[in-house]
Every structure is written in structure tokens, then in C-alpha cells.
Amino acid sequence: xxxxxxxxxxxxxxxxxxxxxxxxxxxxxxxxxxxxxxxxxxxxxxxxxxxxxxxxxxxxxxxxxxxxxxxxxxxxxxxxxxxxxxxxxxxxxxxxxxxxxxxxxxxxxxxxxxxxxxxxxxxxxxxxxxx
Amino acid sequence: xxxxxxxxxxxxxxxxxxxxxxxxxxxxxxxxxxxxxxxxxxxxxxxxxxxxxxxxxxxxxxxxxxxxxx
Numbered sequence: 001x002x003x004x005x006x007x008x009x010x011x012x013x014x015x016x017x018x019x020x021x022x023x024x025x026x027x028x029x030x031x032x033x034x035x036x037x038x039x040x041x042x043x044x045x046x047x048x049x050x051x052x053x054x055x056x057x058x059x060x061x062x063x064x065x066x067x068x069x070x071x072x073x074x075x076x077x078x079x080x081x082x083x084x085x086x087x088x089x090x091x092x093x094x095x096x097x098x099x100x101x102x103x104x105x106x107x108x109x110x111x112x113x114x115x116x117x118x119x120x121x122x123x124x125x126x127x128x129x130x131x
Numbered sequence: 132x133x134x135x136x137x138x139x140x141x142x143x144x145x146x147x148x149x150x151x152x153x154x155x156x157x158x159x160x161x162x163x164x165x166x167x168x169x170x171x172x173x174x175x176x177x178x179x180x181x182x183x184x185x186x187x188x189x190x191x192x193x194x195x196x197x198x199x200x201x
Contacts (some may be wrong), residue, residue, distance in 0.1 A: 009144045014197045020137050033189045052170025102192035
């Protein structure tokens with residue numbers, strides 16, 4: 001089983017588990033970055049990422065997701081081929097025009113089923129082990 | 132296992148947040164290629180210069196995004 005280590009990205013004294021993830025668009029692959037969020041059910045990317053992929057987000061399955069301030073935002077879900085390093089699988093990915101935070105979020109749905117994910121602040125890395 | 136472009140982003144993350152908060156950047160060929168306001172803009176610029184690679188595209192967080200982390 002493959003084990004992939006990603007160093008935390010660092011901004012001043014803050015460390016964040018940001019990793020690259022490829023997504024299949026209409027005719028080619030794109031690579032975006034996302035914050036690994038074990039507290040999130042869904043992966044949610046900004047709607048501009050969907051535009052780049054050639055996706056009209058209104059064609060997705062609409063759901064409402066509660067965010068940090070207790071409000072709900074609309075998220076449109078799609079099943080998209082993704083790659084983490086070279087491991088390819090299909091994941092339900094959400095897009096939202098209302099994602100208020102500056103990070104795309106990589107949540108548990110499909111991602112944490114495909115990998116055992118281990119955070120180590122001491123070693124400043126997040127590890128993905130293929131399951 | 133990381134690509135040169137991915138390592139470049141990790142190595143320059145501080146600088147990117149300070150210089151390009153809220154914007155999109157593309158990295159290819161081992162360095163920054165474009166800064167813009169959409170995925171298409173920065174992706175097109177990188178693929179024009181490096182047609183055989185998948186550019187790494189980062190929506191650069193703002194300083195306040197780090198302060199708002201739960």
C-alpha cells in the first residue's frame with residue numbers, strides 16, 4: 001500500500017495541512033490545492049475551480065452545508081475523477097459560490113475511505129496511506 | 132514523490148500569502164508562471180508556456196484566513 005507524506009504548508013507560525021489534488025475536467029486534468037479537513041463531511045471547492053474544470057455547478061446535486069458561524073451555504077455535488085499523487089479514484093466533490101474561507105476544503109467523503117489519513121503536528125506532516 | 136512544482140509552492144507559501152492574497156497562481160516548470168483572478172487565466176498561461184505539464188494552481192489564502200481557522 002502506498003504511503004504519501006505531505007509537509008504542512010507554513011505561514012509565519014501557522015501550519016496548515018494543504019495538499020495538491022488533481023481533478024479531471026472536461027478534457028484535461030487540473031491540479032488544485034486543498035486544506036485537509038477531517039471535521040468536514042464534504043470536500044468543498046470554490047465555484048471558480050468548477051469554472052476552470054468546465055462544470056456548471058447548477059447541474060450538481062444541491063445540498064446545504066452548515067459552516068463555522070452556524071449559517072448554511074448551498075453546495076453543488078459532483079462525482080469527479082481525482083488523483084492524489086498518482087492514485088486515482090472517483091470522489092464526490094462539492095462546489096460553492098459561498099465558500100467564505102480562502103482554502104478549498106478536502107473533507108472525509110470518499111477521500112478518507114480511500115486513504116487512512118494521519119496528522120502529525122509534531123512532525124509537521126499529514127500522511128495518506130492507501131486503504 | 133512530490134513534483135518540483137509542488138515543492139516550489141510549499142517552499143514559497145509564506146511569500147505567496149504576503150504577495151498574492153486572494154488571487155490565483157499557477158506554477159509550472161519549477162516556478163511561478165502566472166498570477167490572476169481565475170483558474171482559466173492562470174491555467175491557460177501556464178499551459179501555453181509548458182504544454183506538456185499539468186500546472187499546479189493555488190487559490191492563495193489571505194492572512195485573515197489563518198486567523199479564522201477553528
